[in-house]
Amino acid sequence: MGQLEFKQEDETYFYRMTGELSLENNGGFIQFRTKIENHPKGKSFKGVRLRVRGNNNEYTVHIRTKYLFLPWQYYESAFQATDTWTTVELPFTTFRKSNFYQPSNVSSQDIKTIGIVAIGREFVAEIDLASIELY
Numbered sequence: 001m002g003q004l005e006f007k008q009e010d011e012t013y014f015y016r017m018t019g020e021l022s023l024e025n026n027g028g029f030i031q032f033r034t035k036i037e038n039h040p041k042g043k044s045f046k047g048v049r050l051r052v053r054g055n056n057n058e059y060t061v062h063i064r065t066k067y068l069f070l071p072w073q074y075y076e077s078a079f080q081a082t083d084t085w086t087t088v089e090l091p092f093t094t095f096r097k098s099n100f101y102q103p104s105n106v107s108s109q110d111i112k113t114i115g116i117v118a119i120g121r122e123f124v125a126e127i128d129l130a131s132i133e134l135y
Contacts, residue, residue, distance in 0.1 A: 002030030002118075002125070012085075014053075014130040017116060021123055030125060031062065033115030034132070045108035045134035047091035050116075054081025054127040060117045061090055065110040067103055074098050075106050076117075081127045089135065108134050 002019030019030040048061055059081050062074040075095035079088045092106040114132060118125035 002032075004032050007128075012130055014128045016126065016128045017118070018126045019118065019124075021118055021121065021125060023122055028121070029117055029119035031115045031117040031119075033062070033064075033113045035113055036111045036134075039109055039111070043108075045092075047089055047094075047135055048077075048114060049131075049133050049135045050079070050088045050090070051085060051130040051132075052079070052081045052088060052116075052127060053083065053085045053130075055124070056080070056082055057118070057123055057125065057127075059125070059127055060119055061095075062113075062115040062117050063095060063106055063111055064113045064115075065103075065106065066112055067110060068112075072098060073102060074115075075102075085128075085130065 005016045007014055007016050017032050058078050060076045060078045062076050064074050075097055077090040077095045095106050116129055
């Protein structure tokens with residue numbers, strides 16, 4: 001079970017996702033996501049940039065596009081969330097599709113949602129997100 005809080009430390013505002021992950025009963029993930037709307041027409045971005053801090057664990061970014069309809073379809077790229085604020089850039093070329101029948105490449109113009117995910121193993125998640133943007 002996970003929890004999402006909006007917090008402030010000094011001048012920094014951020015979201016904090018926490019939770020204990022279990023692999024029991026086909027479990028194994030918690031996430032929070034945002035919709036992408038009003039993408040600039042004709043503009044293509046190269047990837048996703050995050051400003052994050054965490055508990056020195058691996059987390060992933062999941063992207064869903066207008067071509068994905070089922071909840072288990074996404075594109076995924078992993079990153080390490082250290083215990084200090086860090087800027088992480090994830091080029092779209094590093095994202096891997098979850099199913100063989102999905103298109104191979106991600107175009108920023110097709111993105112509908114971007115999520116921060118703790119997934120795949122038993123651990124206690126704690127990740128702070130100060131910003132997320134396309135670059």
